[in-house]
Amino acid sequence: MSVHHIPVLLNEVLRVLEPKENEIFIDGTLGGGGHAEKILERLGAGGKLIGIDADESAIKKAEEKIGGDKRVIFVHGNYADIPKIIADMKIERVDGIFLDLGFSSLQIDGGGRGFSFTASDEPLDMRYGKSGSGISARSIINSWNKDELARIFRKLGEERYAGRIARRIVEIRKRAPIETAGALADAVLSAIPRSRKLNKRVRTIHPATRVFQAVRIAVNRELENLETALLSAPDCLAPGGRLAVISFHSLEDRIVKNHFRMLASDGIGEILTKKPVMPSFEEIKANSRSRPAKLRAFRVNNIFKI
Ligand SMILES: C[S@@+](CC[C@H](N)C(=O)[O-])C[C@H]1O[C@@H](n2cnc3c(N)ncnc32)[C@H](O)[C@@H]1O
Structure with a gap:
């Protein structure tokens, strides 16, 4: 049986992340590569996408979809290590970071790991x-x-x-x-x-x-990984860089919400989603796993304050 993972809140993610020609993006939770494929469409010939996943079989699945694209760098690793991952590539800052938390349909349906x-x-x-x-x-x-x-x-x-x-x-x-x-x-x-x-x-x-x-x-130390990634994200983003996170339960969403509020009150940037963006009735009908999803996004200032 061929299992597919349907990317959640896809148009909404593209709207807040606004990928543009020649930009560098990180998809920290590559999964089947559904979001990554659409982000790539907007990055133009000079763009780059770093696709990270902790699960080697997810990377293999994503390679089937976007493996032929020379603009993609696949990394089998943890999104909590983004600063080290980009430093190893001699990349100082990126224009967008996307996290779609938790597991994918590919891992639950017959994945063999008891999820x-x-x-x-x-x-x-x-x-x-x-x-x-x-x-x-x-x-x-x-x-x-x-x-x-x-x-x-x-x-x-x-x-x-x-x-x-x-x-x-x-x-x-x-x-x-x-x-x-x-x-x-x-x-x-x-x-x-x-x-x-x-x-x-x-x-x-x-x-x-x-x-x-x-x-x-x-x-999977999911809350610790999320906190680590959120803490380091502003230092990895270029001026005007965007960070978007989809969470699937209240514990994660609370961490993301509080973190974005803290960054905004520290004057580091602006919250792009005053309220979390949630799937429409139509999306939930077509993909019931999207039901609990909440998207929040943040943009760092265009000019860094000292
Ligand atoms: C919801 S899926 C992503 C689906 C993807 N956006 C798509 O459209 O196909 C989440 C993925 O994140 C991966 N993951 C979870 N925690 C991770 C971590 N700390 N670092 C890297 N990948 C992680 C999982 O292995 C899974 O493949």
């Missing part, structure tokens, strides 16, 4: 990077103590039954380790109250959604 509770036989891994670096979801679920598990379910998943779920996981793994996405989903389902499972009006999302989100964020 989704519907992928019941897949091993619990959830690392974007396949090289095996960093802690896996399996290690977190089977070795962190009850309080640490409850803390991430509460903080990173905003899960109401965090304590109950953590307790149940610890009970289950005493008998045998929890090895697959399906086993984790079953553990969550067995821990939450029956009323929550049966109440279809309240249950708009699968009961395991929040726990899977929490574990994925912890495994």
